[in-house]
Every structure is written in C-alpha cells, then in structure tokens.
Amino acid sequence: MVSYKDLGLVNTREMFAKAVKGGYAIPAFNFNNMEQLQAIIQAAAETKSPVILQVSKGARNYANQTLLRYMAQGAVEYAKELGWENPQICLHLDHGDSFELCKSCVDFGFSSVMIDASSKPYEENIELSRRVAEYAHKYDVTVEAELGVLAGVEDEVSAEESHYTRPEEVIDFSKRTGCDSLAISVGTSHGAYKFRPEQCTRDPKTGRLVPPPLAFDVLHEIEKKLPGFPIVLHGSSSVPQEYVDIINANGGHLPDAVGIPEEQLREASRSAVCKINIDSDSRLAMTAAIRKTLNDKPGEFDPRKYLGPARDEMKKLYIHKIVDVLGSDGKA
Numbered sequence: 104m105v106s107y108k109d110l111g112l113v114n115t116r117e118m119f120a121k122a123v124k125g126g127y128a129i130p131a132f133n134f135n136n137m138e139q140l141q142a143i144i145q146a147a148a149e150t151k152s153p154v155i156l157q158v159s160k161g162a163r164n165y166a167n168q169t170l171l172r173y174m175a176q177g178a179v180e181y182a183k184e185l186g187w188e189n190p191q192i193c194l195h196l197d198h199g200d201s202f203e204l205c206k207s208c209v210d211f212g213f214s215s216v217m218i219d220a221s222s223k224p225y226e227e228n229i230e231l232s233r234r235v236a237e238y239a240h241k242y243d244v245t246v247e248a249e250l251g252v253l254a255g256v257e258d259e260v261s262a263e264e265s266h267y268t269r270p271e272e273v274i275d276f277s278k279r280t281g282c283d284s285l286a287i288s289v290g291t292s293h294g295a296y297k298f299r300p301e302q303c304t305r306d307p308k309t310g311r312l313v314p315p316p317l318a319f320d321v322l323h324e325i326e327k328k329l330p331g332f333p334i335v336l337h338g339s340s341s342v343p344q345e346y347v348d349i350i351n352a353n354g355g356h357l358p359d360a361v362g363i364p365e366e367q368l369r370e371a372s373r374s375a376v377c378k379i380n381i382d383s384d385s386r387l388a389m390t391a392a393i394r395k396t397l398n399d400k401p402g403e404f405d406p407r408k409y410l411g412p413a414r415d416e417m418k419k420l421y422i423h424k425i426v427d428v429l430g431s432d433g434k435a
C-alpha cells in the first residue's frame with residue numbers, strides 16, 4: 104500500500120471546491136509519455152495552475168501503470184525544481200471499468216479514480232460506483248462517477264450514440280454512490296471526430312464544420328439540482344484547425360475532424376463544471392509538430408530533434424487552455 108500523500112500528490116476535494124466557488128475549471132490532461140508529462144508540468148508550474156494528470160486504460164497498456172505512477176511522483180519533484188513551491192498535482196485514473204482496477208490504483212498511489220459504469224443499467228452503475236467510493240474514501244482518495252453516455256472513441260472506451268444525463272437522476276445517484284464528482288453527458292464527445300458531418304453545419308466562409316452547441320439547459324438543470332457539486336466534462340478537446348491543417352499539409356489525413364468550440368468550454372468553466380478533460384488536442388499538437396519537423400528536415404533521425412518541438416508545442420497548448428479557456432492560472 105502506497106499513499107499518494109507520501110508522494111506529494113493531492114486529491115481533488117480542495118481544488119474542486121475552490122474551482123466551483125471561483126468559477127473556473129481544473130485541467131485534466133492525459134499522459135502516456137515523458138514529453139507530454141514534461142509539457143504539462145512546465146505549463147502548470149509556469150501558470151501556477153492546479154492540474155490533474157490522467158492515466159487511461161490505453162495509457163496503462165501502452166506505458167505500464169507502475170511506470171506512469173513513478174513518473175507522476177517524479178513530476179511533483181520536477182515541479183518543485185521549477186520553482187513551484189507547493190504543487191497541486193492530482194494523479195487520476197481515467198475511465199476505470201472495474202472495482203479491482205480502481206482498488207489497485209488506490210493501493211498504488213493514485214489520489215483520485217474514476218469509476219465509469221455509465222454503460223451499465225442505472226442500479227448497477229450505482230452499486231459499482233458506491234463500492235469504489237466506499238473503498239477509496241477509506242484512504243482519502245476522491246472518486247468520479249459517470250451518469251449519461253458520451254459518444255465517440257477514446258482508447259478502449261467507445262459508444263455509438265450519446266444520451267444526455269437525466270437531471271432527475273443526479274440527486275439520487277450522487278447521494279447513493281457517495282461520489283465526489285460527477286461526469287455528465289451534455290454533448291461533448293471523445294476523440295478528434297466528435298461529430299459526423301451530417302450533425303454539423305458548414306461555415307459558408309471557411310467551409311469548416313460547425314458542431315451542434317452543448318446542451319447548456321441540461322447542465323444548468325443539473326447545477327440547480329446539485330448546488331455546488333463538482334461536475335466533470337469528458338471529451339472536451341477543441342480540435343484546433345491549425346493543427347489539423349499542419350498535419351494534413353505534411354502528409355497526414357484527418358478529413359473533417361471537429362471538436363468543441365473554446366467559447367463553449369469557457370462558458371462551462373464558469374459554471375459548476377470544475378474539471379475539463381483534454382486529450383486529443385495534445386495528440387494533435389504533438390503529431391503536427393512531429394510531422395512538420397520530419398517533413399522540413401528529412402535527414403533528421405535524432406528523436407530529440409522532433410520530440411523537442413512536439414513538447415514545446417504541447418506546452419504552448421496547455422498554457423493556452425489554462426489561461427484562455429479554463430481560467431485556472433494563479434490558483435495554486
């Protein structure tokens with residue numbers, strides 16, 4: 104048994120309470136490798152933003168859960184080295200799908216876990232989420248549960264159709280599960296292809312796809328039912344068109360990739376939404392920088408020469424999200 108407290112990590116309780124009160128949201132960035140982690144920590148340390156490092160099932164398969172946990176531990180020390188005296192860094196399991204997996208993360212130094220039983224029937228979702236919360240709370244680890252279904256593909260989580268969270272269920276669900284935060288479905292979606300072209304309209308000037316707006320009415324309804332309760336948005340990448348263009352101009356092929364407009368995420372951040380998950384945007388930043396570098400310098404074969412620019416681009420993106428979209432800068 105390793106306690107996250109001994110690793111210098113924090114759970115989400117205090118950061119969420121402050122975020123809900125302050126009308127901003129905490130960034131939750133997924134990481135799979137060293138360059139991503141360096142970029143996240145540099146961005147958070149420079150802007151003094153609390154940050155959630157997320158490990159998905161795909162990341163565990165790719166990089167190994169043990170290695171990722173030690174990297175997060177190293178990240179705390181690295182943040183201090185960068186001059187961030189009291190780093191507010193949470194290590195979070197993204198989309199845990201079983202009690203055993205959540206337990207193993209709690210036992211191994213994670214400070215927060217998500218149990219995603221949203222694809223199960225309502226009562227089963229409650230029962231599994233409740234078991235996880237009961238176990239995690241013994242060790243002061245916070246728990247995110249999910250109600251409603253998001254469309255899209257993210258690592259091994261995928262659903263064809265979304266259905267919005269039903270506001271009439273949220274009080275019962277949060278009470279009976281004892282979860283600390285609730286991921287809801289209000290029109291965000293996993294991956295870089297969040298909407299099919301037929302769900303969008305086209306901007307006549309640019310020819311770009313314009314996605315349908317988020318269901319703010321559902322979000323506000325949920326806020327009214329659970330005043331001050333931390334709400335989480337998954338699948339909240341914006342799929343910056345600059346990156347898509349760079350990728351496509353340098354041998355890539357991402358036709359009609361589309362995300363959530365940043366103005367809408369800015370608006371959500373000011374509500375009870377206090378955690379916003381961003382993964383695809385950093386993948387796009389990394390891929391754009393790597394493709395461009397390799398295309399510009401065909402003789403380059405030192406990975407540092409293309410992963411370095413990729414890291415710089417991701418850092419720029421993270422700072423932009425923190426300062427211009429979520430408003431979490433200066434809060435840690």
Ligand SMILES: [Zn+2]
Nearest residue numbers: 257337338380
């Ligand atoms: Zn997700």
